[in-house]
Amino acid sequence: MTSAGPHRRAVALAALSALVLGAQAPGAARAADREVTFAHQDMVVPFRALMESGALEKATGYTIRWRKFGGGGDVIRAMASGSVQIGEAGSSPIAAAASQGLDIQLFWILDEIADAEQLVARAGSGVTRVADLRGKTIAVPFVSTAHYQLIAALAEVGLGQADVRILNMRPPEIAAAWERGDIDATFVWDPVLARVKKSGTVVVSAGDLARRGKATFDGLVVDRAWASRNRDFLVTLVTLIAAQDAAHAAKPWGADAPEVAAVARITGSTPAEVPASLAAYRFPTLEAQASPAWLGGGAAKALTETAAFLKAQGRVQALAPDYARFVTAEYVAAARK
Known part of the structure; x- marks a missing residue:
């Protein structure tokens, strides 16, 4: 890697941030309201490099409190308490949360777990x-x-x-x-x-x-009321995550890449472990997110099936009438435009 590499990436991120800022519509959250608590976990995904870069804060003007949790169940409990507005959780805890009536929406597929x-x-x-x-x-x-x-x-x-x-x-x-x-x-x-x-x-x-019919994924979920007041933030978020995923897909990072160092710092991995860990996941593109396989129907189907399984195992007491209510492609659709 040449010394100019990090500079080019910084320029590209700045340009993308400026583009996103310029696209924000009137009615965005007031400056006093531009803060969010974001619960994340330790999954090894390209998003970690975006978190450390500060590009999301620069593009939105929001103050972001990043809080690390040990599992999706902990994330869901924090969201239920009102202390977290956006969180990372797997399809199982999301299905459990929806079954319990927590007013959240799945708006981004962070990864298809595959062999991870x-x-x-x-x-x-x-x-x-x-x-x-x-x-x-x-x-x-x-x-x-x-x-x-x-x-x-x-x-x-x-x-x-x-x-x-x-x-x-x-x-x-x-x-x-x-x-x-x-x-x-x-x-x-x-x-x-x-x-x-x-x-x-x-x-x-x-x-x-x-491959035998028990698909799982990690996703980003948001408090529905908060989302309605902060639409522009969510559109910017998915735009930047998609760009970070695409950059990794176009040229997978080696162990000496600065992005890998960022991922390792946040997740507790070693840089040597990160490339193989990233390769074990699949990261749906912006276009795939809205497709019938994911936010366009497949995610709701997976949540429905997972919830039924959890109920059979005694992990949830009742099922929601419609799990599609807990999934939205609104922000992905806006980002694609």
Whole structure:
């Protein structure tokens, strides 16, 4: 990489920010209201580089309070309390939130999880296939996409939750439990996934289960009332995320790229781990976001199916009448124009 590379990227981001600012319509949030608390997690996605760049703050004039959470369930609880306006959550906690009537909208597919979440068994545990988990101890963040996939994987081979011991742990807690030898297996994502794989064996991935009809994704959700008052911010947000994803897709970052350093700092990964972690996900383009596969119908279908599964497992008490109400392509459509 030449020394001019970072300068060119800074100029490009500044130009894009100026373009977005110029496109903002009258009626944007008043200056006094231009602040937001944004809950994120540790998934290794290109968006992390955008977060660190400050481009979103420059393009919108908003003060953004970035708050890191250990799982989607924690994010949803913070949104329910009113302390967070926008958050990252997987399809499972989003489905649970919608089932409970939380007034949120999914407005961006952050990633299709694909092979970015995997069930890993400790070397020496005797586990080489899902059926071998009977009587074993497994750690997973409850109500996460990984939890949903774990239960689905067990069900495929005729195992129920009474047949295994499932511990509710956040990713950092899983890493510590793995090091202590307290658990036999875990279903988790990077950066912890990369570490447990060094002394474990992958049994099944979210991608394997998705190909058998159990698709999962991570998305951005927003408080509906806040969204109605801050439309321009959300349009700018999806525009910039799409540009960051496209830049990575056009030229995937090497371990020495400044964007990788930013991703590593926010997620707790090492720069050496980041390129492979990014490659395990799929990131829908701006055009794909609004398609029938995602915000145009597929996401609502996935939430409906996930919610039904969660109810069958006793994780939610009732189902929403219509999960499409919790999905919108409005901001993506505006960004495409």
